[in-house]
Amino acid sequence: MxxxxxxxxxxxxxxxxxxxxxxxxxxxxxxxxxxxxxxxxxxxxxxxxxxxxxxxxxxxxxxxxxxxxxxxxxxxxxxxxxAAPPIAPGEPPAGTAxxxxxxxxxxxxxxxxxxxxxxxxxxxxxxxxxxxxxxxxxxxxxxxxxxxxxxxxxxxxxxxxxxxxxxxxxxxxxxxxxxxxxxxxxxxxxxxxxxxxxxxxxxxxxxxxxxxxxxxVRETRDSLQRHRREERTEQRIAVELQEAVLPPWRGSLRLPHQGPRALDLAAHQLPAATATLIGGGWYDALELSHGETLLSVGDLTGHGVSVASGMATLLGAVRGMAMAGAHPGPLLAMLNRLLDATVQPALGSAVCCRYRPETRTLVWAQAGHPAPLLYRDGTGCVLTAPDGVLLGATSGAVYGQAEVTLEPGDLLLLHTDGLVPGHTGSAAVDRLLDLAPRFGAARTAQDCVRTVAEEFGATERADEACVLVARVTA
Structure with a gap:
């Protein structure tokens, strides 16, 4: 009034x-x-x-x-x-909900x-x-x-x-x-x-x-800001952990104590479309006793700090067991027991190879992982995979081994799922096998990795992917 x-x-x-x-x-x-x-x-x-x-x-x-x-x-x-009677305690005002x-x-x-x-x-x-x-x-x-x-x-x-x-x-x-x-x-x-x-x-x-x-609104905005800060912190930690564990290869890898190089090695990690999706993929090469070389590629499901930490644990276990003399099949069985014993359940896939330069023999095993691709004389094929289930999928799993003899000039390609965006299974393998002529013309393993990155790196992928190339030089 x-x-x-x-x-x-x-x-x-x-x-x-x-x-x-x-x-x-x-x-x-x-x-x-x-x-x-x-x-x-x-x-x-x-x-x-x-x-x-x-x-x-x-x-x-x-x-x-x-x-x-x-x-x-x-x-x-x-x-x-x-003119109504007084409002009773707890009763809303008249005419309002x-x-x-x-x-x-x-x-x-x-x-x-x-x-x-x-x-x-x-x-x-x-x-x-x-x-x-x-x-x-x-x-x-x-x-x-x-x-x-x-x-x-x-x-x-x-x-x-x-x-x-x-x-x-x-x-x-x-x-x-x-x-x-x-x-x-x-x-x-x-x-x-x-x-x-x-x-x-x-x-x-x-x-x-x-x-x-x-x-x-204010509380949810503050919660959102805290959530974003936590995401940025987790992403930074995951990236730093990943960079600290994975070999920092920017060119061909030279194993430190090996004499004449038996393998020309190179690797690369192709990022996911979303930079925050730091996963558990890895690639690795390790010199073992008697001039042998361990090659491994794997992936732990999920994203974030916990997954990056789990990947670091698995990779450390792979290196330690390989240095202790474990062969690929038993090594994956022990890796499976390790995942089975962890507090937080996790699933992972891996392929593990042990190369003997004296006989040019490759002994390998896989755990629910894409088989290595072998390129020879301008053509490629998929190696026949031995038995092996995903790591962490079942207790007491047994992993078979396969053996193949390589020849000078052969090229071995190991990769994780998602390397070829939009393609899975045999379709992705076919796309990779189609690169055989270009690999045959490449001079180094690094040139082959660069070819893969040029072919598939520009396309957005849902998850990061790893590729490792090993060329037999002697």
Missing amino acids: PSPVSADRSAAHPPGPGSVDALITQTRRLKGEVDAVRRDARSDGGDPEERWQRALYDLALHQLDDLDAHLAQLRDGPEPEP GGSLLSRVGSAEWHLLTDEATWSGELYQILGRDPAEPALTLDELPSLVLDEDRPRLTAMVTDCLVDGKPIDGEFRVVRPDATVRTVHMMGEPVLGADGGTASMWAVLRDVSELRRHRRT
């Missing part, structure tokens, strides 16, 4: 019903559009960004609901004071000369008081306010009455049912005929639900 004369201007004439109806129509149209976008974007996932988006949509809809109700109240005028923002705006005027107060029916509803009781004066109003918010209310009233400043602030009130509501108050001093302050009028709005939704 704004007074006709305020401290600095006459009250504005209310807008006509037609203009308010037009605003209501626009508000409802916008509300429908926002609701449609919210339904299209709704997801049942637990992703923090999705939760934050849902909270923002809900907040926008509640504010549009609120605006719709306030415009309708502006068009229809204040509701008459209800529990938890709703609708119809929660009231008005009041406090007359300084007579010390009287006039409240609208809506204000009684907001404060949960009996409309039959007299309205509280400015001296009595702080009795409803939380102790920590009373200085704020006192400062607002003092600024208004003494300095003629408009009121604009919030405070929390305790209703008779012991519920706490947040009230936003806006108002101005009203001048009397002598130019002095005669009264103060204000519009009070229950913004409890609005503040709750804003708090939800």
Whole structure:
């Protein structure tokens, strides 16, 4: 109930019903559009960004609901004071749904000369008081306010009455049912005929639900930011762990203590389309006793720090058991027992090869992994795989071994799944075998790896992939 004369201007004439109806129509149209976008974007996932988006949509809809109700109240005028009995403790105000923002705006005027107060029916509803009781004066109003918010209310009233400043602030009130509501108050001093302050009028709005939704948005935003920081930290740790464990090959690998090189070696890791997907793929070459060489390629399912750490553990175990003299088949069996004994279940695949340069013999075994490809005289073939299930799939698994004799100039290619994007199984193998003529023309193993990267590296892949090439030189 704004007074006709305020401290600095006459009250504005209310807008006509037609203009308010037009605003209501626009508000409802916008509300429908926002609701449609919210339904299209709704997801049942637990992703923090999705939760934050849902909270923002809900907040926008509640504010549009609120605006719709306030415009309708502006068009229809204040509701008459209800003749209903007092509100029972815990009962929502009349005409509102529990938890709703609708119809929660009231008005009041406090007359300084007579010390009287006039409240609208809506204000009684907001404060949960009996409309039959007299309205509280400015001296009595702080009795409803939380102790920590009373200085704020006192400062607002003092600024208004003494300095003629408009009121604009919030405070929390305790209703008779012991519920706490947040009230936003806006108002101005009203001048009397002598130019002095005669009264103060204000519009009070229950913004409890609005503040709750804003708090939800803030909390979900903070949760999203924490989640993103954790993701960046995990990614950095996973990358550093991966770089620390995998051989940093930027060209052909020269094994340190071997005399004349029996193998020309090169390897490469092709990244996933999403940089955050740091997986458990590895490639490795290790010089063993008597000039033998261990070649291994494998992959542990999953992504992140725990998977990168598991990959480092597996690779360390492969190296240690190979140095101790374990052959490929028994080595994979022990690796399977290691995974079976870990606290967190995991699955992995691997191929392990042991090359003897004196006889140019390759002994190898696989655990649910693509078999090595052998290129000779411009053509390629898939080596016949011995028996072997995925690592960690079953206890007590036995892994067979196969043996093949290589010739000078032969090229062996080991790889993980996903090397050929969009192709799996035999289709991926066919694409790799088609590279035989280009491998035959290549001078080094590094040239062959570069050919693979040029052919398949530009295409986005769902997961990272590893390739290792070994060319028999003597």
